[in-house]
Amino acid sequence: MSQIYNRVALIGLGxxxxxxxxxxxxxxxxxxxxxxxRSEESREIARRIGxxxxxxxxxxxxxxxxxxxxxxxxxxxxxxxxxxxxPHLAPGATITDVGSVKRAVVEAVAPHLPDHVEFIPxxxxxxxxxxxxxxxxxxxxxxxxxxxxxxxxxxxxxxxKLRGLWEGLGANVEEMxxxxxxxxxxxxxxxxxxIAYTMVGVADDLRRVTDSEVIKYxxxxxxxxxxxxxSDPTMxxxxxxxxxxxxxxxxxxxxxxxxxxxxxxxxxHGEELFDYFTRTRAIRRGIIEAGQDTDAPDFGRGKxxxxxxx
Amino acid sequence: MSQIYNRVALIGLGxxxxxxxxxxxxxxxxxxxxxxxRSEESREIARRIGxxxxxxxxxxxxxxxxxxxxxxxxxxxxxxxxxxxxPHLAPGATITDVGSVKRAVVEAVAPHLPDHVEFIPxxxxxxxxxxxxxxxxxxxxxxxxxxxxxxxxxxxxxxxKLRGLWEGLGANVEEMxxxxxxxxxxxxxxxxxxIAYTMVGVADDLRRVTDSEVIKYxxxxxxxxxxxxxSDPTMxxxxxxxxxxxxxxxxxxxxxxxxxxxxxxxxxHGEELFDYFTRTRAIRRGIIEAGQDTDAPDFGRGKxxxxxxx
Numbered sequence: 001m002s003q004i005y006n007r008v009a010l011i012g013l014g015x016x017x018x019x020x021x022x023x024x025x026x027x028x029x030x031x032x033x034x035x036x037x038r039s040e041e042s043r044e045i046a047r048r049i050g051x052x053x054x055x056x057x058x059x060x061x062x063x064x065x066x067x068x069x070x071x072x073x074x075x076x077x078x079x080x081x082x083x084x085x086x087p088h089l090a091p092g093a094t095i096t097d098v099g100s101v102k103r104a105v106v107e108a109v110a111p112h113l114p115d116h117v118e119f120i121p122x123x124x125x126x127x128x129x130x131x132x133x134x135x136x137x138x139x140x141x142x143x144x145x146x147x148x149x150x151x152x153x154x155x156x157x158x159x160x161k162l163r164g165l166w167e168g169l170g171a172n173v174e175e176m177x178x179x180x181x182x183x184x185x186x187x188x189x190x191x192x193x194x195i196a197y198t199m200v201g202v203a204d205d206l207r208r209v210t211d212s213e214v215i216k217y218x219x220x221x222x223x224x225x226x227x228x229x230x231s232d233p234t235m236x237x238x239x240x241x242x243x244x245x246x247x248x249x250x251x252x253x254x255x256x257x258x259x260x261x262x263x264x265x266x267x268x269h270g271e272e273l274f275d276y277f278t279r280t281r282a283i284r285r286g287i288i289e290a291g292q293d294t295d296a297p298d299f300g301r302g303k304x305x306x307x308x309x310x
Numbered sequence: 311m312s313q314i315y316n317r318v319a320l321i322g323l324g325x326x327x328x329x330x331x332x333x334x335x336x337x338x339x340x341x342x343x344x345x346x347x348r349s350e351e352s353r354e355i356a357r358r359i360g361x362x363x364x365x366x367x368x369x370x371x372x373x374x375x376x377x378x379x380x381x382x383x384x385x386x387x388x389x390x391x392x393x394x395x396x397p398h399l400a401p402g403a404t405i406t407d408v409g410s411v412k413r414a415v416v417e418a419v420a421p422h423l424p425d426h427v428e429f430i431p432x433x434x435x436x437x438x439x440x441x442x443x444x445x446x447x448x449x450x451x452x453x454x455x456x457x458x459x460x461x462x463x464x465x466x467x468x469x470x471k472l473r474g475l476w477e478g479l480g481a482n483v484e485e486m487x488x489x490x491x492x493x494x495x496x497x498x499x500x501x502x503x504x505i506a507y508t509m510v511g512v513a514d515d516l517r518r519v520t521d522s523e524v525i526k527y528x529x530x531x532x533x534x535x536x537x538x539x540x541s542d543p544t545m546x547x548x549x550x551x552x553x554x555x556x557x558x559x560x561x562x563x564x565x566x567x568x569x570x571x572x573x574x575x576x577x578x579h580g581e582e583l584f585d586y587f588t589r590t591r592a593i594r595r596g597i598i599e600a601g602q603d604t605d606a607p608d609f610g611r612g613k614x615x616x617x618x619x620x
Contacts, residue, residue, distance in 0.1 A: 076580075125527055129594065145526070145527055147527070184523050184524065184527055185527070187512070187513050187516050187524055187532070188513065188524055188527055188532040189532060191509065191512075192509055192532045192534075192535050194568075194571060194575075195505055195509060195568070197571070197586060197587055197590050198564060198567050198568045198571060199501065199502055199505060199564060200590040200593050200594075201567050201586060201589065201590050202497070202501075202560065202563045202564050202567055203497050203498065203593065204589060204590065204593050205563065205567075206497050206560075206563075213494050214494065214497055214498055216455070217435055217455055217457070217494055217495070217498055222497070222498040222499060222502045224502075224534045224535075224537065224538055225502050225534075226590075226593055226594040227534065227594065228534055229587070229590040229591065229593075229594065230590070230591045230594035230595075231587075231591075233583075233584050233587035233588045233591060234584065236583070236587050237580050237583040237584045237587060238580075240575045240583055241575065241578055241580050241583070244575055244576065244578075247575060248572065248575065248576060250512065250516075251568075251572055253512045253515065253516075254508060254509060254512050255565065255568070257508050257511050257512055257515075258504075258505070258508045258561075258565070261504060261507070261508060262558065262561055265504075265550045265551065265554055265557060265558065266554065266558060268551060268554075270386075270547050270548075270551050273543075273546070273547040273550055273551070274543050274544065274547045276507060276511060277507055277539070277541075277543035277546050277547060278543045279511065279514060280507050280510040280511050280514065280536075280539040280540070281539065281540045281541075281543060283510050283513065283514050283536055283539070284439065284510075284536040284537065284539065284540035285540075
């Protein structure tokens with residue numbers, strides 16, 4: 001794979017930026033990778049492990065001369081970063097982001113950007129519960145989707161280049177509308193995370209009753225929830241605050257259905273439960289057929305990315 | 311490991327019984343493994359793949375001369391099976407089960423059993439979303455807990471033998487009170503499963519809105535839910551109908567907390583969300599420290615038990 005950008009600036013050095021750095025090197029996609037993070041500790045770690053070719057102390061410095069700038073900060077910080085870097089962006093540069101929410105990011109970022117750059121919001125559908133500059137690994141995006149949300153006046157050449165980068169990182173790239181993205185992600189990611197957080201919170205309350213048994217005997221179901229609920233708190237706070245409308249809509253549907261099942265349990269309607277559980281089983285098959293998961297019953301025991309667990 | 315039982319009868323040939331058969335052979339724990347299943351298809355598959363040394367057409371035949379009988383049928387079928395096998399049980403035999411609910415099983419099974427056998431309820435905390443006679447694999451119980459719930463008048467020798475079997479199967483054995491079991495499992499397993507089923511059901515409704523996108527773009531959170539929600543419908547129907555009280559109690563706490571988070575989202579109280587998510591992250595560390603999961607960010611990609619995915 002030949003180099004697609006001369007200089008890529010990664011703003012924020014967490015799981016996604018770190019994995020992008022590793023994966024860009026794997027396929028030699030960038031002439032130079034420059035990174036920066038708000039916290040001095042993160043910058044120090046990134047320097048120590050050689051995550052980027054160069055680590056700068058400010059975002060303004062990082063973007064200088066970069067033909068691609070990737071905003072990898074929490075959704076709530078995107079606006080401030082855009083304002084900071086705007087005067088320093090190179091003419092013709094492409095600005096993208098990796099935020100889990102898109103409407104709010106577009107509204108926070110776009111007004112700050114000069115006319116001589118292209119802004120293409122993006123969202124790689126990949127992650128783990130780990131965070132920080134040491135959590136990234138080159139395989140994170142392999143065979144995952146990356147959604148791009150170009151505007152109507154974005155240059156097709158800029159979109160093609162960014163698409164090429166993500167494909168080089170291992171992802172399958174699709175384009176989508178900004179608002180549609182936020183609804184689909186509310187269903188597939190945001191509300192499931194909120195529910196997992198809640199269930200783990202309930203268990204934590206009960207731990208006072210049952211000592212450490214809730215942890216000790218955490219069977220498959222709960223263990224998977226704790227994995228989800230261990231994700232970065234700042235990132236997820238910002239997701240919910242910035243995708244409020246879709247999250248609340250899906251939550252409303254969720255509690256409606258949960259109450260129906262709860263009533264079936266209370267009244268002993270086994271057939272209703274059985275039919276519901278049979279229906280949900282089918283959706284799993286669809287996911288496996290779509291290649292978005294394996295059929296192996298590993299239940300969190302797998303260890304094919306051990307390197308990243310730092 | 312030397313043989314602990316001369317003849318083990320497995321009643322029901324699903325994931326747990328199949329895995330027990332494989333693991334008993336791995337460590338040579340039983341002189342003969344006899345199995346039976348209600349469905350002729352399951353019996354045929356078991357014969358074809360050689361799951362047991364012998365497959366009988368009825369449970370009554372399977373238990374003859376067995377010094378250990380393991381009830382591996384859904385919780386709702388335990389009573390009927392106990393009634394069927396009771397006249398055929400060998401004196402001194404131990405009867406155990408692997409049901410996910412214990413109070414209801416004790417009440418359904420114990421009254422049928424003759425005085426000359428020992429009944430020791432059990433529950434291995436292990437599973438995958440797969441079911442049927444081909445889903446088992448020898449490693450399922452390795453380093454998982456198996457809970458035993460002996461009564462006050464159970465012979466210590468019988469308990470020691472059954473404990474030895476489970477340890478030979480790879481499990482860590484602990485004893486627990488029947489009702490306490492049902493509460494702990496409601497938190498760690500039953501309610502998480504119900505929630506996962508519900509979320510996948512909501513997504514299924516929405517699929518009509520968003521075509522196949524919900525499946526296609528199923529990010530980590532939702533993908534883990536679909537795995538849980540693909541579990542055996544009959545088994546889970548019976549779990550909820552038979553652990554009604556604890557399930558409804560924990561569900562009540564869950565919806566209470568969910569509504570609090572929902573209000574925090576609606577009113578924009580980011581600090582409340584951040585504090586909650588930070589607290590739940592800690593519980594995950596406890597689970598990893600307890601050795602009940604790995605720290606590897608595999609998110610369902612691992613494939614170390616591929617053999618079982620038939």
